[in-house]
Each structure stands twice: as structure tokens, then as C-alpha cells.
Amino acid sequence: MKSYEVGLMWTASLEVDFFLISSFLPVGDIRSNLKVEDPMKQSLGAKTLLFPAPVLMVGTYDQAGKPNLMNAAWGGICCSEPPCVTVSIRKSRHTYAAIVERKAFTVGIANEAHMTEADYAGIASGRNADKFAVAGLTPVRSGLVDAPYAEEFPVVLECRLLHTLEIGIHTQFIGEIVDVKADISTLSEDGLPDILKIQPLVYDTAHRGYHAVGQLLGTAFTLGKKLG
């Protein structure tokens, strides 16, 4: 099946909307003056293509109290106050039941130096493997939430479960960040971590690649001022 066919299939239920948007705009509606297609772009269908995605190491205790770790790319910050992070996990994963039961998890930032260990955590299951032991990672007990983290990852967010949202095949867990701990060696003069010292992995959702973070190109809330 070609990608445009997948696109058509996926959007079949939207035909009415399409018809309305395209054909029945009120006279004088600003939208009717807009370009309606970009010939330089190709439709790829309904896919989870977003660039970049993070590589999040989700730490939990299972029912027996055994520390476990999984690798999640579906997540990110979702609120500044209270500071919150999301991770989306399938019900079939060992981590799912752990978060539901303990109402806590940690999020470690996977880095270049531990890329193989991070990837392993996304392949094996905590049901039949002690992933910390196999990967040679050191479990540390959080004193703030009922979840462990791996000492080897340079930044860790300790989270208590705030919301659980069923979306589809993934369940989204929203964790309130109660503390962030970072390797002292990664801190810059202002006391915050330096992304080029953390060396976090950047995930490519199209080709499943782990990439490095490249050079600094500019600073937000500054560059754009020259336009207005």
C-alpha cells in the first residue's frame, strides 16, 4: 500500500470536514485567500513523526520491589507549574503495572556514554530479566518517591504520579517533578546542567536513530526580537 493510500484511508472519516473547509467558507472568510496546497510537500499518512524526540529512562519498582528500567521516546515536559513530565507506556509493559501500583517513577536522561545500556532497557522485559544487573547499571533508591534510578545517567527527574490518561494503545502518565538531580560534573557556572556536558541522546522517530546534540545555533526569546 502506497503512503498516499494510507493517507486516504486514515482521513476517510474526515471527508465531511474536508468538504466543509474547502468548499463552504463564508464569503470574505480570510481562510479563502490562503494557498491550499504546498507542491513541495508529500503526504506520508498518519504517522508518529516528530523531530526530535527524547530518550527517557523510566525507573520503577515492580511488585516484588525489584528495580526496573525502560526506554521511552513518547514523552516530554507538559507543564511549568507544577513542573510535570509525561511518559506514554503500553499496558503490556512491566513498567505499566509498576507505575499504577507505586504511583511514582523516575525519568533518567539517556546519554551517549550509556547508549547501549539505554537501548537494552527498551528491548528486554523486567518480567524475566534484572535489567540493571545485565546492563551493569547501579540502582539508587530515591528518598522522595517510591522509585529507583540508574546512577549512570547524568540527569534524573523524580516524579509522583499526578494523572493517568488512556489514549489508545498507549497510556499517558503525567508525573509531577518533585526534584531534579544532576551530575555535578555537568553543571555550568549558573548551577544548571550544560546540555553539551550531559550529551543526551536525540531520537529520530523516522529511522530509529540515536543522534548526538550538535552545536549551539542561537538563544530563544532573543533571536526573534529582530523581527518585531
Added chain:
Amino acid sequence: MKSYEVGLMWTASLEVDFFLISSFLPVGDIRSNLKVEDPMKQSLGAKTLLFPAPVLMVGTYDQAGKPNLMNAAWGGICCSEPPCVTVSIRKSRHTYAAIVERKAFTVGIANEAHMTEADYAGIASGRNADKFAVAGLTPVRSGLVDAPYAEEFPVVLECRLLHTLEIGIHTQFIGEIVDVKADISTLSEDGLPDILKIQPLVYDTAHRGYHAVGQLLGTAFTLGKKLG
């Protein structure tokens, strides 16, 4: 206020949990064998530090039908099936009312070539500026959802609103991705976009930097197999 004081303030309500986790583990509980602190790490308090974050260009029509664009780093993929993306937006933003009213938005991937325009969209407000016009971006009318996108960004996700979740100062909007469109020039032989051709911006949540995506380091679901 120093960061550890903020940390203490934030975690005050967790004192009971801390006490329980640290002092009253049942005899023989696996957790009691774990290391309880990592002396190489420093507590930074409850902060939105996650590496990396994306730079998402959220496209909407406002009440008058005028195309608008904002810059959001709080978001990411949250479900594979149906394919969904989140963006978190404050109620005070012009984009907030637009999504609530139109129940649709687009997500463009900000790239190196349009970094200044992307940053401008995060500074100005659509209430008193035509951001597309000021930034010299071309609004394109989606035929699938009631929202526009900027032609200049190399990848765009067209989304219909699926869920709205109030978290704190941010509201999380979950959009079902009904199509992804990508510049033909960025596609690799398999028909999917090449991240090194897209050149998406990578956002540093600690120092607000826009970074490039660096070299490919390894491939997910492959590397980790050597461990078990």
C-alpha cells in the same frame, strides 16, 4: 532563594512519603539493599529540565480566521495508535482560544533555516501581530483540519483535537495526527524524512539554547541486543 531551598519547599508535602520509604521498609524488602544516594549528583529542585525538547510550531486560525503560529517546547508524541501528539499551552495565549474553538491545530517542525522566524513566533502575540506576515512565512490552508501551517517548515503534522487536560498553568492539548506532510527534498529512499536533511532545532530547557542535531551514533532496537 537558593535552589536547594526551592527543593525543600517543593518537597515539604512529601515528607511523609520520604519517611516511609526511608525508614519503614518491610524486613527483607529488596529496596532496602539499594544505595540510597549518589554523591556525584546535586539536587536542583523541582524544575522542567528535560533533554532534549522539540521546537514545535503550532498553527491555528483565530476567531477572525486569521492564521497564527506559536512556538512550543512542551510537547511530544504520546500514542502510536491512534498516532497522537501533545502541545501544552497557557490559557493566556492567543493560540489557546483558537484550539478550543476550532478543535484543530498543526505542528510544524522548526528547522535551522528558519530559527529566527520560529523564535519570533514564541515572542510576539497573534492578538496584535500578523506573525506570518512579519516573519515572511507563507500560510497554507490544510484540507484535512481547520488550521493552517507555514510552508517553510519542512515537516508538518495536521491534527484534530482529541483530548484537553488541565494540568496547572499549562493546558495539554492532545491532537490525533491525521496526516504528516514533509518536503520532498527531505525524504530518504524509504520515503521517510531524513533527520539530517530536516535539520530540526533541539531545545535546551536549561539555557534556552537552540542546538543542531548531531551525528548518528547508533540504531535503536539493535545496539542493546549485545547485552542480552
